[in-house]
Amino acid sequence: MSSSVLRRFMTNALSLKQGQGLSMWCPQYSSLNRIHRPSSISFDRFRRSFVVATSSDFANENREFVIVGGGNAAGYAARSFVEHDMADGKLCIVSKEAVPPYERPALTKGYLFPLDKKPARLPGFHTCVGSGGERQTTEWYKEHGIETLFEDPVTSLDIKKQTLTTSSGKLLKYGALIIATGCTASRFPEKIGGNLTGVHYIRDVADADSLIASLERAKKVVIVGGGYIGMEIAAASVGWKLDTTGTAIKNLEAGSDGRVAAVILENGYTIEADTVIIGIGAKPAVGPFEALDLSTSVGGIQVDGLFRTSVPGIFAVGDVAAFPLKMYNRIARVEHVDHARRSAQHCVNALLSAQTHIYDYLPHFYSRVFEYEGSARKVWWQFYGENVGDTVEVGNFNPKIATFWIDSGKLKGVLLESGSPEEFQILPILAKCQPFVDKDKLQNTSSVEEALRMAESSLHVEAAK
Structure with missing residues (x-):
C-alpha cells in the first residue's frame, strides 16, 4: 500500500498509547514492490533432474x-x-x-x-x-x-x-x-553509527533476543522507519511503557561508553536514545x-x-x-x-505432481498490534490488491477505517482496519474482480459499512453486464 496511507494508519494506531510517551515522526519509505515488466525469460531448458550420487563424500547423505x-x-x-x-x-x-x-x-x-x-x-x-x-x-x-x-x-x-x-x-x-x-535487513552504514552497541535490526530469533535485552533496561527508544517493523516494534515498546519516537535520521552518535546515545536528524535536531531499532526495509x-x-x-x-x-x-x-x-x-x-x-x-x-497451472497470487498484507494481555484495544488490518491510482479514505479510527484505491474508475485495492469477519471476507473478492466504482459517491459515504456496501453492490452491476 502507499507509504502515506500506512504512515497515517500507523499514527492513528499508535495514538492508543494512553499517555505512555509515544511520539511519531516517520520518514518516506518504499512498501510494496511495484515494478515494470522485464524482458521475457525462457525456461525451455528446464527439466526435472533428480540426480542421486553414490559417493559417501557428501554431508547430506545424498538426499534427492x-x-x-x-x-x-x-x-x-x-x-x-x-x-x-x-x-x-x-x-x-x-x-x-x-x-x-x-x-x-x-x-x-x-x-x-x-x-x-x-x-x-x-x-x-x-x-x-x-x-x-x-x-x-x-x-x-x-x-x-x-x-x-x-x-x-x-x-x-x-x-x-x-x-x-x-x-x-x-x-x-x-x-x-x-x-x-x-x-x-537493510543496515545503516558503519560510518553513520549503524553498528553501534544498542543499535538493533530484527530478522531472526537471535536479533529479537538481543533487542529484548536492550528493552529491559531502556529509557528512550528511537525507531527508524515507518513500515511493518517500525509499527509493530513501536506497539511492543508501548507495552514496555517506554518513551518511544519514530523518526528519519542523519546519523547516530555514541556516548563515552561506545553505546548509542543520540540520534541526529536531518535538520540538526538531536534526540537522546539508549536503544535504536532500524526498520528501513530488507x-x-x-x-x-x-x-x-x-x-x-x-x-x-x-x-x-x-x-x-x-x-x-x-x-x-x-x-x-x-x-x-x-x-x-x-x-x-x-x-x-x-x-x-x-x-x-x-x-x-x-x-x-502433475500440477501445471501457474501461480495466480492476489497480493495480501495484514498485521496485528497491541495484542498483549491488558491492552486497551487490539488492532488488526488487512489489505488486498494493488496500491495504484487515487485513494479514498472512509471513517476514522474509532471504531474502524477503510482505504480504497481507484484507478481509471476501477477498484484496485482495499484496506480495512477493525472490520468484522464478514467484512474482511469481501475484500479479496473486491480486489480480484476490480469492479467500477464511483469515486465521488464512495468519498461521500458516511461510514465504512456504507462504503463497503456500495463497493459490494458494484460487483452485482458488473455481473449483470
Whole structure:
C-alpha cells in the first residue's frame, strides 16, 4: 500500500498509547514492490533432474531434495514434501539459524512483549502453526526422516556438479534445490553509527533476543522507519511503557561508553536514545546464488509461474523469488508470510505432481498490534490488491477505517482496519474482480459499512453486464 496511507494508519494506531510517551515522526519509505515488466525469460531448458550420487563424500547423505533457508517458506515446503510422502530419507534442510523454521512475524509481535504480557516463545510458534497446521519442532523433522543442518549457511553453488558448499566446508549434493533464503535487513552504514552497541535490526530469533535485552533496561527508544517493523516494534515498546519516537535520521552518535546515545536528524535536531531499532526495509538474500538469473527491477531470483529458475532443477520461493504476478501482468517480489506459505506449497506441488497451472497470487498484507494481555484495544488490518491510482479514505479510527484505491474508475485495492469477519471476507473478492466504482459517491459515504456496501453492490452491476 502507499507509504502515506500506512504512515497515517500507523499514527492513528499508535495514538492508543494512553499517555505512555509515544511520539511519531516517520520518514518516506518504499512498501510494496511495484515494478515494470522485464524482458521475457525462457525456461525451455528446464527439466526435472533428480540426480542421486553414490559417493559417501557428501554431508547430506545424498538426499534427492535440498531446501536452503530457515524461514516460513522452508517450513511450509517441508510440510508439502511430507504430504506427498516424499520427505523420509529424501529431504535435507540447510539453514544459518540454530532452530527449525518458525513463523517469523511473531518476532515483531508477540515475542517482544514484556514478561507480564505473556510473550510468545519457541517452540510455540514453529511452522506451521500460523495457518493452523502441526507444530514442526526438531522432533517433527526427525520423525519424518528429514535431515537438518543448522547454523551452517550455504556459501557457494556449483550448478554443473549440482552441489552446495556450506560455511563449515560441508559438501551437499542435490537433485532438486529449493532456495528459500528470504531477505536480510537493510543496515545503516558503519560510518553513520549503524553498528553501534544498542543499535538493533530484527530478522531472526537471535536479533529479537538481543533487542529484548536492550528493552529491559531502556529509557528512550528511537525507531527508524515507518513500515511493518517500525509499527509493530513501536506497539511492543508501548507495552514496555517506554518513551518511544519514530523518526528519519542523519546519523547516530555514541556516548563515552561506545553505546548509542543520540540520534541526529536531518535538520540538526538531536534526540537522546539508549536503544535504536532500524526498520528501513530488507534485501533479498541471494548470496551464493548470484550465478542464477537475478531480477534487475525488483531484485531476487527470477522464476516462472511454477517457481522454476532458468537452471534445471533449481527453484526459488518466498521473499527471494521474483515471480510473475499474473493478474497484474508484471514481475514482483512480495515480502509477506502469506506469499511465503503459498509459494512454497505451489512450488512443491508442481515439483512432485502433475500440477501445471501457474501461480495466480492476489497480493495480501495484514498485521496485528497491541495484542498483549491488558491492552486497551487490539488492532488488526488487512489489505488486498494493488496500491495504484487515487485513494479514498472512509471513517476514522474509532471504531474502524477503510482505504480504497481507484484507478481509471476501477477498484484496485482495499484496506480495512477493525472490520468484522464478514467484512474482511469481501475484500479479496473486491480486489480480484476490480469492479467500477464511483469515486465521488464512495468519498461521500458516511461510514465504512456504507462504503463497503456500495463497493459490494458494484460487483452485482458488473455481473449483470
